[in-house]
Each structure stands twice: as structure tokens, then as C-alpha cells.
Amino acid sequence: MAVLSLVEVQDLLCERGGRRVFRNLSFAVATGQTLTLEGPNGAGKTSALRILSGLLPQTAGEVRVHMSAGYVVSDGEERGRLTGWVGHYDGVKGQLSVSENASFFAALYGARVAVQGVLDRVGLSRIADLPAQYLSAGQRKRLSLARLILSGRPLWLMDEPLSSLDAAGRRLTAELIGEHCDAGGIAIVATHETLGLDATRFFLGQA
Amino acid sequence: MSAFQALLYRDMKLAFRAGGGASLAMAFFGLVISLQPFGVGPDLMLLSRIAGGVLWVTAALAAMLSLDRLFQADYEDGSLDIIALSPLSLEWAATAKMLAHWLTTGLPLVLLSPLLGLLLNLPAPGYLPLIMSLMIGTPALSGIGAIGAALTLSIRRGGLILVLIVLPLISPTLIFGAGTVIDAIEGTGRGAFALLAAFSVAVVGLSPFAAAASVRLNLAN
Numbered sequence: 001m002a003v004l005s006l007v008e009v010q011d012l013l014c015e016r017g018g019r020r021v022f023r024n025l026s027f028a029v030a031t032g033q034t035l036t037l038e039g040p041n042g043a044g045k046t047s048a049l050r051i052l053s054g055l056l057p058q059t060a061g062e063v064r065v066h067m068s069a070g071y072v073v074s075d076g077e078e079r080g081r082l083t084g085w086v087g088h089y090d091g092v093k094g095q096l097s098v099s100e101n102a103s104f105f106a107a108l109y110g111a112r113v114a115v116q117g118v119l120d121r122v123g124l125s126r127i128a129d130l131p132a133q134y135l136s137a138g139q140r141k142r143l144s145l146a147r148l149i150l151s152g153r154p155l156w157l158m159d160e161p162l163s164s165l166d167a168a169g170r171r172l173t174a175e176l177i178g179e180h181c182d183a184g185g186i187a188i189v190a191t192h193e194t195l196g197l198d199a200t201r202f203f204l205g206q207a
Numbered sequence: 208m209s210a211f212q213a214l215l216y217r218d219m220k221l222a223f224r225a226g227g228g229a230s231l232a233m234a235f236f237g238l239v240i241s242l243q244p245f246g247v248g249p250d251l252m253l254l255s256r257i258a259g260g261v262l263w264v265t266a267a268l269a270a271m272l273s274l275d276r277l278f279q280a281d282y283e284d285g286s287l288d289i290i291a292l293s294p295l296s297l298e299w300a301a302t303a304k305m306l307a308h309w310l311t312t313g314l315p316l317v318l319l320s321p322l323l324g325l326l327l328n329l330p331a332p333g334y335l336p337l338i339m340s341l342m343i344g345t346p347a348l349s350g351i352g353a354i355g356a357a358l359t360l361s362i363r364r365g366g367l368i369l370v371l372i373v374l375p376l377i378s379p380t381l382i383f384g385a386g387t388v389i390d391a392i393e394g395t396g397r398g399a400f401a402l403l404a405a406f407s408v409a410v411v412g413l414s415p416f417a418a419a420a421s422v423r424l425n426l427a428n
Contacts, residue, residue, distance in 0.1 A: 104217045
């Protein structure tokens with residue numbers, strides 16, 4: 001894969017609702033690396049991820065994604081096209097079955113891997129026909145992981161991916177992130193817990 | 208399957224599943240129209256005179272019923288983030304959602320309308336213009352509705368505000384739509400149908416951009 005060489009954040013300032021969330025946020029993550037964003041509630045972990053994904057415009061500062069092809073992406077919407085997203089809300093439709101949800105994500109993102117195999121990987125293939133409204137919180141999280149794989153995006157942005165997952169689910173998450181980074185991807189993860197893999201830790205909100 | 212089709216099919220599927228708005232709109236249309244004679248009285252002459260207008264107003268209100276969830280449901284459960292980050296631009300996503308809304312709400316209303324015309328003693332020359340005008344006019348309801356839905360997507364219980372925004376804007380569609388039916392019945396040629404079509408084309412062409420801009424604005428908050 002290795003389409004990205006570096007994600008660079010420089011002097012990022014974020015204000016929301018007239019309140020400064022963080023300022024002077026700067027870090028860089030190179031291909032193959034995982035960065036964890038840590039910090040107390042309200043430190044701006046989610047805001048930082050939303051800015052990185054291009055969903056939220058920054059108040060000031062710059063986010064630059066260096067592609068291995070040599071050019072630099074700094075536009076928010078273009079950055080969004082490189083982003084695989086796991087947020088607080090999982091985007092799972094309860095009225096659709098697990099496999100219908102997954103097939104929708106696959107078609108929306110133009111996935112090049114088979115849906116069935118990915119559901120197998122995240123441990124949901126036995127309940128593929130179950131309407132998603134009957135899924136537990138942890139199973140919904142697993143479906144989010146399936147979507148992340150299906151997206152095929154090089155930059156993974158994950159907001160508290162471990163919440164409500166069991167021990168096996170946590171191991172699976174760490175494994176998936178590890179494989180993604182080994183293949184040349186980048187993962188930036190907001191979390192309160194240790195991921196169980198080699199990651200650079202970045203602390204937000206000491207200012 | 209392209210991303211556009213994927214979103215279109217998903218929204219259509221959701222409209223027909225539990226909590227979707229497709230059958231609700233048809234039931235509302237049918238019920239309100241069948242209640243009219245009880246309120247107005249059994250005067251067939253009177254009913255046939257008001258039939259065109261009543262059918263059009265009721266169809267427009269029925270199309271509003273499921274609009275408030277058009278973007279809001281996806282906003283609340285995080286799907287809108289996923290869609291915004293997908294290869295599909297928000298303009299195309301809004302188009303897919305409008306089209307899904309029309310196919311599951313507008314089109315069934317069009318198909319149901321001749322039957323309900325019968326209940327209101329709509330004169331024979333009015334049926335084809337009724338069907339044609341609803342066919343051409345209801346996409347504008349979905350289009351303007353999508354703009355309203357995108358503007359109010361982050362407001363809880365935004366449905367009422369949505370109606371306040373949308374209803375004044377759809378008055379041209381109502382005037383020209385009902386006018387088309389009345390033109391045909393009374394034999395007056397005032398060109399209502401042409402104006403209806405022109406308004407629809409303009410709305411359908413422009414509303415994806417307006418809706419996408421409002422979604423973008425709401426997501427960036």
C-alpha cells in the first residue's frame with residue numbers, strides 16, 4: 001500500500017462554540033506508525049480527529065498529508081478521501097441486517113475485498129443475517145471495524161475504538177491496526193486505554 | 208454497484224422497513240382525502256370543484272411527513288460522517304437521498320392519486336392532468352424538502368421548523384399543480400403546467416447544491 005509517507009500537523013488551533021479547545025497542536029506520523037492521542041475528557045481528542053478527517057475545519061494551523069507519490073494534500077475534503085473513520089457513533093442501521101450494512105459500506109467505498117471475508121475476520125459472519133438492532137455495543141464496534149477494513153483507506157482515524165469491546169475484540173483491534181501499519185498505513189487513535197501495540201503516545205490538554 | 212446506487216438503494220430499503228416513511232405518507236394521503244367528504248358534505252358539485260386543490264395540498268403535506276428524517280437520522284447515528292468521507296460528493300449524496308425520497312414517497316402518491324380522485328368526484332378530464340402534474344411537481348417537493356431537511360438536521364424535533372421553512376417555498380408548486388388540474392377541467396389554458404415543469408426543473412437542478420452546502424455547514428459545527 002504505502003500511499004502515504006507522512007501526516008503532519010502544525011500549530012493547530014481549535015475553537016468550538018467560542019471556547020478554545022486546544023492550541024499549538026503539532027505532531028507528525030510517518031508511514032507504518034500508530035499514534036495514540038490521549039488526554040482528559042474535553043481535551044479535544046475527538047475535535048482533533050475530526051479536523052484531521054476534514055469534517056471539521058480548523059480555526060488556524062495546518063494539516064498536511066504527504067503522499068509517497070510526492071505531492072502534499074492540505075485540503076480538508078481531499079483528506080477525507082484518504083480517511084477510514086471509526087467514530088463515537090457507528091453509523092450502523094438497525095433496520096438492516098449485519099451483511100446489508102457491510103455491503104452498503106463496501107459499495108459506498110468501492111471496496112476491493114469480499115464482504116464475507118471481512119465479516120469473518122471481525123467475528124460477525126455467524127450473525128450476518130441478524131438485523132443490526134439486535135447487536136450488542138461491542139458487536140456494533142466490530143461492524144465499525146469491518147467498515148474500516150472495507151474502506152481500504154490508508155489513514156485510519158479512530159475515536160475510542162476499544163470502548164465496549166471484549167478482550168478478544170481488543171486484541172483484534174490491535175491486530176488490525178498492526179497489520180494496517182505493517183502494510184504502510186497510518187493510524188491515529190484517540191484512546192484512554194493502552195492499545196497493546198507499539199505506538200507513539202501524544203498527550204493533549206496539558207496546557 | 209456504484210456509491211450513488213448503494214446510497215439510493217439503502218435509503219429506499221430503509222423507507223420500506225420499520226420506521227420508514229413510505230407507507231406512512233400513502234396512508235396519510237388516503238386517510239385525509241377520504242375524510243374530506245365528511246367535512247365538506249356530500250355535495251358532489253362542490254367536491255368536484257375543490258378536488259384538484261385538495262388532492263394537491265394533501266399530497267404536498269403527505270410528502271413532508273418523512274422529510275425531517277432525510278438527513279437527521281444519518282446525522283444522529285454517524286452515517287452522515289461516513290457518507291461525507293466516502294468517494295461520493297455530498298452533492299451526489301443529496302441527489303441520491305432526494306431521489307430515494309421521491310421514489311418511496313412522491314411516486315406512490317402519484318400512483319394513488321387517481322383512486323383518491325374518484326373519492327372526491329374529480330371530473331373525468333382532470334385525471335390525466337392530475338397524474339401528470341403530480342409526476343412533474345412532486346420531485347420539486349422532495350428537492351425543496353431536502354434543503355429544509357439539511358438545514359434542520361442538527362435540531363432536535365426539527366420537523367416543525369422544517370415544515371415552516373418548506374411550506375412557503377413549495378407554494379409555487381401547489382399553485383401551478385392545482386392550476387394544471389383546474390385548467391383541464393374548466394378548459395382554460397393558462398399555461399400552469401409549463402410553469403410547474405419549469406419550477407420543478409429549476410428546483411431539482413439547484414437543490415442538491417443547496418442541500419450539500421447545508422450539510423457541510425452542519426457537519427463543521
